[in-house]
Amino acid sequence: MVRVSKWVALLTVILFSLSIIAGCGGGGTPAPTAPVEEIKIGLIAPLTGDVKTFGESVKNAFELAIEESGHKVGDFNIKYVIADDRNVATEAVNVADKLITQDKVSAIVGSVTSSCTIPISEVAQAAGVVVISPTATNPKVTVDGGKRKDYIFRACFIDPFQGTVAARFALDELGAKTAAVLFDQGNDYTIGLKDYFKEAFVAGGGQVVAEEAYAKTDTDFSAVLTRIAQLKPDVLFLPDYYQKVSLIGKQARDKGITATFLGGDGWDSPEIDWTAMDGGYFTNHYSPEDPRPEVKEWVDKYTAKYGQTPDALATLAYDATKLLLAAIEKAGSKDPAAIRDAMASIEGFQAVSGSISFDENGNPIKSAVILQIKDGAQKFVTIVNP
The missing domain is CATH 3.40.50.2300 (Response regulator)
Structure with missing residues (x-):
C-alpha cells in the first residue's frame, strides 16, 4: 500500500507540473479575450418615393465605404442600420427618432434632401447625436435662426x-x-x-x-x-x-x-x-470626367461593383461616410460628443469631391462644377471655385 501511494503521489506531482506548463503557453486552452466593442451607425435615405434614385446611389456608396473599412473603425466593429424616409419629412423624423432611441446609433449619415434633413437635424441636435448629410444643401441644415447646430455637418456645398x-x-x-x-x-x-x-x-x-x-x-x-x-x-x-x-x-x-x-x-x-x-x-458637386486620379479610381471601383457610373449623390455619400469614419477613428470613442469634436477639427481631408475642411457652420469649403445635358448624357463644362 505504501508503494502504491508513492506512485500516486508522483503521478499527481507530474500532472500538476504539466498543468502549470500548459497555462504558461505550452499548448493549453488560451485565456478568453475580451469581445470587440461595437459602434452603431445609421443611414437615412429615400429608398422609395419620388427621388428613389438619389437614395439608391447613397445607399450603394455608403455600403461600399463600410465594406472598404472591413466593417471596422479604430477599435470598434461597425454595425449599421438603414432607414427609408421616402423623401417625406414626417417619416424622416420618425426613422431618425427610432435610430436614436431604439437602435442607439452614435452617428447618422443622411438624409439626402433638405426638406428631410432639416427636421432630422433638429431631432439629432436635441439628442446629441452626430449627423453628416451627403447632399442636403439648404443652410438651415446646420444653422437654426443664426445659431449653429454643433452636432450637424455636411459633405456638400450650400445653396x-x-x-x-x-x-x-x-x-x-x-x-x-x-x-x-x-x-x-x-x-x-x-x-x-x-x-x-x-x-x-x-x-x-x-x-x-x-x-x-x-x-x-x-x-x-x-x-x-x-x-x-x-x-x-x-x-x-x-x-x-x-x-x-x-x-x-x-x-x-x-x-x-x-x-x-x-x-x-x-x-x-x-x-x-x-x-x-x-x-x-x-x-x-463633381464630374466623372474630372481628370484627378482619385476621381478615376472612385469611378472605376464603383462601376465595377454596381455596373454604372457614380453620380454626385453616390460620390458625396462615399465622402460623407469616409469623413465620419475618420472622425470616429480620430476620436477613439463612440461617444457622439467626442465624434462631433473630432469632425469639427478635420482639415484638408482628401475626398473624391475635393479637399474638405469645415467652416464654423459645419459646411465644407469646396468647388462646384457646371454640367450640360446633351445627347442623352451629362457633359462637363467647367469648374467654379468658391
Whole structure:
C-alpha cells in the first residue's frame, strides 16, 4: 500500500507540473479575450418615393465605404442600420427618432434632401447625436435662426454658393439678361436655391421677369408656362428634383418656350428626361470626367461593383461616410460628443469631391462644377471655385 501511494503521489506531482506548463503557453486552452466593442451607425435615405434614385446611389456608396473599412473603425466593429424616409419629412423624423432611441446609433449619415434633413437635424441636435448629410444643401441644415447646430455637418456645398454660381454662369457665359423662375413653394431646397439665384442674377444686372410657385403634387403647368412663353426669357431656372423638372421642361417646350434651362444638383439622375432637358445646364458637386486620379479610381471601383457610373449623390455619400469614419477613428470613442469634436477639427481631408475642411457652420469649403445635358448624357463644362 505504501508503494502504491508513492506512485500516486508522483503521478499527481507530474500532472500538476504539466498543468502549470500548459497555462504558461505550452499548448493549453488560451485565456478568453475580451469581445470587440461595437459602434452603431445609421443611414437615412429615400429608398422609395419620388427621388428613389438619389437614395439608391447613397445607399450603394455608403455600403461600399463600410465594406472598404472591413466593417471596422479604430477599435470598434461597425454595425449599421438603414432607414427609408421616402423623401417625406414626417417619416424622416420618425426613422431618425427610432435610430436614436431604439437602435442607439452614435452617428447618422443622411438624409439626402433638405426638406428631410432639416427636421432630422433638429431631432439629432436635441439628442446629441452626430449627423453628416451627403447632399442636403439648404443652410438651415446646420444653422437654426443664426445659431449653429454643433452636432450637424455636411459633405456638400450650400445653396447660397450654388445659386450664385448658376446666376453668374447665366450672366457671364450664357449672356442672359432675363430669367423666369419656377419653384416648389413647400420645399426648402427649391425656395432657397431660387432666392439665391434671383439675388445674384439681379445684382449682376439681370432681370427676373417671372417668379412662379407650385405645389409638390402639381402636374399641369400650362397656365404659368403660357404666361412665361409670352415674356420670352433668356433663361428658365428650375431649382427642383429630376422628376419635376423633366415634367416642367417637356411642357415648357410644348408651349414654345425656347429659353435655356438652368438648375441645381437635384437634376442629377439617370431618370431625368434627356430629350426634354437637352441643352440645359445645372450646378453639381463633381464630374466623372474630372481628370484627378482619385476621381478615376472612385469611378472605376464603383462601376465595377454596381455596373454604372457614380453620380454626385453616390460620390458625396462615399465622402460623407469616409469623413465620419475618420472622425470616429480620430476620436477613439463612440461617444457622439467626442465624434462631433473630432469632425469639427478635420482639415484638408482628401475626398473624391475635393479637399474638405469645415467652416464654423459645419459646411465644407469646396468647388462646384457646371454640367450640360446633351445627347442623352451629362457633359462637363467647367469648374467654379468658391
